[in-house]
Amino acid sequence: MTADFPSSDLTGRTRRRGGARFFRRAVREAILILCLVAAGYPILWMGVSAIRLDRDIRSRPFGAPVHPTANNLRAVFASGRFGRGYLNSLVVSGVSVAVSIAAAALAGYAFARGNFRGKELLFLLFLAGMMIPVHVTLIPLNRLMSAGPVRLKDTYFALIGPYVGFALPIGVLILRGAFEAVPRDLEDAARIDGCSHWGIFFHVGLPLVRPALATVIIFNFLTMWNEFAFALTLISRPALRTLPLALWQFKGERDVNLGQMCAALCVAVVPALVVYALAQRHIIRGLTAGAIKQ
């Protein structure tokens, strides 16, 4: 506090500047707190409303949960959508992340160390993929998957394919950069010792790019976990609906019941927020580092 209030033996000018500094700090922190409320209150409201009755929420939306109820949550679990949604999202995102990280690591290594014709052009082809909105492919993918020789529509693969395809560009870009940063001497030494490509990639390169692998995995997993457009167009069987789709369908039915909807929101969001709270540093880095490379 003393820093904000210069002692009285200073000149009037500095006292005014001290006052101005205090004032500026007050304004800064007031704005920050206002933004904190704007950012956090909707999430808090969602949590509180999940244990309130619909009519209470509507009559006093900002009220406290004076009569907490578990009925909303019970109704959400009784709908049976969300367990299945979690399972489907976990399978689709898990498999997609595993396949995409493997393919992207191999390709990133090839682009970093390979020496073949058309390398630059192929790399550019992957890079361009980052700029393309996935929505360009919604109609054609739907037709290819429902009419083609292999009917992928309404299977897990209908989502895994495009998820991996559109996850590759960012993965290839980040991992190429990471492999390029690996000292060549290490690889040369391994090669002279008779290591194969695979051996060098697996035993020398891969362990050294682990931070980049983590970045790509976190970035892509969250993107896939939250993905909506492909799930909406390529999945119609209720048993295969991912979590976002389950939530959307639930809204279609229970939109009039705010309490149940907020309970459903909590079921869909709280586990992700808990993971975020625990692994915050990694997730923030994964999302921002993943984006910066674009």
Place this chain on the structure above:
Amino acid sequence: MTSVSTRSAPARFGRGLFGFLLPALVIYALFVILPIGEAFRLSLFRWPSAVSEPVFCGLRNFAALMGDAVFWSALGHNVLLLVLSLAVQLPIALMLAVFLSYPVRGRRLFRTVFFAPMVMPTVAIAVLWSYVYLPEQGLLDQVIRLFDRGFSGGAWLGGPNTAMLCVFATICWRYVGFHMVLFMAGLAGIPEELYEAARMDGASEWGAFKAITLPLLKPTIRVSATLSIIGSLKYFDLVYMMAAGAPEKSRELMATYVYRLGFEGGQGRFGYGSAAAVMLFLVALAAGAAVTFMGRRTND
């Protein structure tokens, strides 16, 4: 064999790496390149009805698109969101990052909360915010009523002039924390001594911000702007889910229009929708090339 020079040994060795590229290349070709090509092909056909065989119609879909007011409104909304992102969202994010660069109690808490919406699924955000904008009983109307008892409630997401702006506010809510973290990282890279020197020279805080922070933060600002430009064409989820009740000309982006043409209304306008998708592709490619080119020029 041992007489091969050390220069060409890695070079020759590297040729074998093409095989490493194959898995990625095959998946990428099947699920990204092929569908884009198929979009171009489909855009040349029309379906007289949803169940009938397609008929080749040349570029007629594109000609129709040029006279389609909804398509132009959709493109306009993409541009609107882009301009608002650059003019509103990035400055707010920068302001928050600068404010948090001062010694503030609970700095971590601020960062955690501001960034939290980034890990929420867009569906959850759309549902949650539809209750913020709910006419009469929504949070926004209730807050306004605290100050103006007679307020009769706004149309918000259903209104022709407000729908897109309301969705933009939600977009801001989701992404401000993300850009803020980018800016915080950029700010951390500016040496503290520069500010001390400026303070000794009697520079005001605003003066130091203009003379030191902004110029040194330029690379970060460029990254944020690039992401906003490319991202503005990828917006779909929030707009599709939140603005659905607004009039057609007030609710579409290019991506949502493509979706609605292809999948809603049961008209099976696959050809016309694909033509819109091709336009989206071309605009995205042009925007991508433009930011890449601009980035390269300013880097030199």
